[in-house]
Amino acid sequence: MREIWAVAEKDLRIELRSRIVASQVLPFALIVLILFGLALDADKATLRAFTPGLFWITVLFTSILTIQRSVAVEVESEAFESLRLAGTAPWRIFAGKALAVSVQLIAIEVVLAVGVIVLYRSSFEAPGVAAVGALSATVAIASAGSLYGVLAVGNGVRDTILPMLLLPVLAPVLIGATRAFDAGLGTAAVNGWAWAGLLGVVAIIYGTIGAAAYGVVLEDA
Amino acid sequence: MSESTNVATTGSRTTQILGFVVLLGLSVVFVLAFVVTEPDAVQQDAVRMFYIHVPAAIVALYLTVPALAVASAMALYKKTRWWDITAAAAAELGVVFCGLTLVTGVIWGRPIWNTWWEWGDVRLLTTLVLFLMLLGYLAYRRSVVDPGTRARRSAVIALVASTNVLLVNRSVIWWQNRTLHQKSSLIEGRLEDMKLFTFALSTLVFAVMFFWMMIHRFRIGWLEHKIETVGVDAAIAERRASAHAGLDEAISHPALEKEGST
Amino acid sequence: MTTIAMTHVGYLIAGWGITFTVLGLYSISLVRRGRALSTQVPAGQQRWIDTDE
Numbered sequence: 001m002r003e004i005w006a007v008a009e010k011d012l013r014i015e016l017r018s019r020i021v022a023s024q025v026l027p028f029a030l031i032v033l034i035l036f037g038l039a040l041d042a043d044k045a046t047l048r049a050f051t052p053g054l055f056w057i058t059v060l061f062t063s064i065l066t067i068q069r070s071v072a073v074e075v076e077s078e079a080f081e082s083l084r085l086a087g088t089a090p091w092r093i094f095a096g097k098a099l100a101v102s103v104q105l106i107a108i109e110v111v112l113a114v115g116v117i118v119l120y121r122s123s124f125e126a127p128g129v130a131a132v133g134a135l136s137a138t139v140a141i142a143s144a145g146s147l148y149g150v151l152a153v154g155n156g157v158r159d160t161i162l163p164m165l166l167l168p169v170l171a172p173v174l175i176g177a178t179r180a181f182d183a184g185l186g187t188a189a190v191n192g193w194a195w196a197g198l199l200g201v202v203a204i205i206y207g208t209i210g211a212a213a214y215g216v217v218l219e220d221a
Numbered sequence: 222m223s224e225s226t227n228v229a230t231t232g233s234r235t236t237q238i239l240g241f242v243v244l245l246g247l248s249v250v251f252v253l254a255f256v257v258t259e260p261d262a263v264q265q266d267a268v269r270m271f272y273i274h275v276p277a278a279i280v281a282l283y284l285t286v287p288a289l290a291v292a293s294a295m296a297l298y299k300k301t302r303w304w305d306i307t308a309a310a311a312a313e314l315g316v317v318f319c320g321l322t323l324v325t326g327v328i329w330g331r332p333i334w335n336t337w338w339e340w341g342d343v344r345l346l347t348t349l350v351l352f353l354m355l356l357g358y359l360a361y362r363r364s365v366v367d368p369g370t371r372a373r374r375s376a377v378i379a380l381v382a383s384t385n386v387l388l389v390n391r392s393v394i395w396w397q398n399r400t401l402h403q404k405s406s407l408i409e410g411r412l413e414d415m416k417l418f419t420f421a422l423s424t425l426v427f428a429v430m431f432f433w434m435m436i437h438r439f440r441i442g443w444l445e446h447k448i449e450t451v452g453v454d455a456a457i458a459e460r461r462a463s464a465h466a467g468l469d470e471a472i473s474h475p476a477l478e479k480e481g482s483t
Numbered sequence: 484m485t486t487i488a489m490t491h492v493g494y495l496i497a498g499w500g501i502t503f504t505v506l507g508l509y510s511i512s513l514v515r516r517g518r519a520l521s522t523q524v525p526a527g528q529q530r531w532i533d534t535d536e
Contacts (some may be wrong), residue, residue, distance in 0.1 A: 080274050147381070151374050155368035163377065164360060168353040172392040179396065197394065202388055209384065213377045216297065231517025247503075265490040270498045277502065317509055325486050328498040332491050430506065437513040444520035451524070 003088050007096025012103060014073050021069060021104050028120035029062040029108050033115045047120040052181030055116055056174055058161035060141070062108055063101075064163050066146035067145035070101050070152055075187055080218060094146060098210065109134055122185050127190035130184025135176035136199035144169050150217050231440035239433040253419040254425040272419055276427040278322040281348065284431050285315035286383055293379035296372050305372035307435075308379055308443035312358050314434055319352040343393045350389045354382040368449060409439030 015021050040046050074080045074097075083093050092216045116122045124130055145166060152162040164202075176199040183192020232240075254272040261268035292308035295301075326345055327337050339345060358378050365371035489495070 041303070049471060144381070147377070151361070151378065155370045157361070157364045161357070161361060161364055164353075165357040168350050168357060169381060171350050172385070172388040175392045175396050201391075205384065205388065209381055213380070214374050217377055219373065229518050229521035232514065251499075260490070266495060267491040269495055273499060273502045289508060317505065321505055324501055325498045328494050328501075332494050352492070360500060432512060434510065437510075437517055441513065441516050444517070445522050447524045448520065 003092045004095040004099065005205060007093055008089070008099040008103070008153070011070060011073060011097065011100035015069075015100075015104065020045050021108075022065060025062055025065045025069065025104075026067060026108055026111060029112055030115055031120060032058045032061060033112060037119055044121055048122055049187055051116050051122040051185055052178045052187055054120075055112060056177045057180060058112060059105065059109060060167065060170060060174060063105055063141050063145055064166065066101055066104050066108070067142075067166075068125055068152075068159055068162060069171065069220075070096075070097055070146065071149040071159075075153055084218065088132055090218050091211035093218070094211050094214035095207075098139070098142040098146040098207070101146055102138050105138045105142060106135070106221040109138065122187075124184055124186045125186040126192065127169070128184075129196055132191065133177055133180025133184065133196040133199055136203045137173050137180070140173045140203040140206050141170060143203065143210045144173075146204075147210040147213060147217065150214070173199065177200065182194055231390065231437050231444070233436075236433055236436050239429055243426060243430045243433055246422065246429065250419065250423045250426055253415070253422065258415050258419050259413070264333055267329065267332045268416075270325060271416075272423045274322065274325040274329055275420065276424040277318050277325060278344070278348065279424055280323050280431050281318035281351075282386075282426045284428065285311050285318055286351070286386060288435070289315060290383040291361060293376035293383075296376045297380075300372075302368070302372065302446055305368075305376070306439055306446060307375065309359075309442050310435055312355050312362075312379065313438055314431060315355045316352065316359060317434075319348055319355060320430075322348050323352060345391065346393045347386060347390045351382070354429050358382060361465035368446070384425050398445060435442070 033054070036058075037047060040050070080093070084090075113124070117124070148162060148166045148169070151157070152159045152165065176195045179188075179190050179195040180192045180199065182188035182190050183195070250272060252267050258269070260266045288311035289308055292304045292311055296304035296308055323345070326348070330339060330342075331337050331344075358375060361378055362371060362375050365374060
């Protein structure tokens with residue numbers, strides 16, 4: 001547990017120092033939110049009704065950048081190498097990386113939530129189910145993303161392949177998170193808790209696969 | 222065609238027989254589907270799409286995906302090129318049959334559901350996501366240089382993708398809670414004998430076709446593997462030869478040097 | 484000439500036509516790729532020639 005936290009803390013500390021995510025990725029997320037507003041012709045009813053979908057599409061796009069940054073940090077500092085030499089188990093490195101990505105994504109989601117309240121005039125009528133759904137979805141995205149992020153570096157692989165690999169895999173997360181937010185924002189009458197539960201299951205599955213496969217993938221990073 | 226020992230082909234006696242069976246089978250299926258079977262009471266003649274759409278879907282979902290998953294798991298476990306090449310072959314066929322399932326599904330959906338694409342349909346969506354993941358898998362394979370790395374990493378991607386098919390399927394079922402697809406024309410016993418026979422034969426022929434394609438595609442992968450190895454051998458030999466040419470040249474070609482050392 | 488007494492002819496031609504075209508072209512491409520590659524590899528390394536014939 002301490003090793004996991006050490007890996008996560010290192011990533012978060014690098015972020016606090018460099019502010020790449022805060023100064024580049026977060027503004028990107030807000031710009032996407034604003035562009036949706038412009039594209040949908042500032043139609044308030046439409047924006048409100050589509051908020052869950054727009055919110056999670058924005059998170060997915062943003063997660064690509066966050067994950068690429070998370071991998072770049074390792075590659076630049078050759079940290080994977082030193083972690084492996086230090087004898088840290090691959091699954092612990094994976095958990096640490098996924099935890100750091102989750103924390104950053106949650107911070108971005110909080111800002112986006114304020115953004116949709118202000119810009120789209122949405123209101124969180126059932127914040128509990130929205131929060132639990134968002135948390136599970138974030139862990140699922142960070143888990144799948146941390147695994148695929150490493151796949152997309154080294155050995156002639158260009159990082160342009162990451163969205164193509166990752167986004168279809170995240171399709172169930174998008175469906176689930178959007179439904180959970182439908183319940184949370186009151187935009188559709190759905191059983192939000194069931195969706196939050198499904199997202200939890202997806203997060204556990206992705207987390208398990210990522211932890212199991214990270215060693216194989218790291219071998220070649 | 223076995224007169225000569227160095228015939229430049231991936232064919233063999235086995236594939237010739239399989240290929241002949243496929244061609245014969247497809248002709249029979251064609252006659253059965255368009256001449257022998259009766260139109261459906263509701264769908265009229267559009268029902269004849271059934272005889273290619275469903276067999277393609279069955280091959281895509283129940284042959285290529287399990288083959289890809291098993292081959293990838295074995296590639297990780299046994300670490301042999303044989304399994305890796307099999308996985309690559311299965312994925313390519315998966316793209317072909319998923320693509321056909323989608324196209325025929327869209328064409329069939331238009332007259333029957335009155336729409337090309339139906340978001341509410343579970344199987345159509347599942348197949349689409351599978352199709353996209355397979356495309357990503359193949360794109361990934363093309364981009365990795367080192368064969369060993371390619372085998373390990375693409376096996377991970379394939380296993381994630383095959384697990385994910387189940388998740389996509391589950392979530393879409395929950396999402397829509399309804400589906401336009403006839404749940405099971407088979408189980409409900411709505412198919413008369415001749416239609417059932419035509420469908421079963423078509424599925425069988427598609428399955429044989431799958432094996433014919435797998436064998437050929439595997440052999441192509443095997444040949445590529447051989448050429449890759451021969452290429453590496455040649456490069457090493459070249460390096461050895463140029464090493465004799467003197468140290469100066471090695472220094473004046475730093476790029477070459479780097480390439481040789483990897 | 485008798486007219487084709489069939490509904491949805493266009494859809495059927497498109498569906499069956501695309502399927503057979505794609506499968507046919509893919510099969511031909513498989514065989515041709517195999518032939519092209521076979522010439523580059525010595526016969527001894529093509530296992531199926533030894534085992535199948």
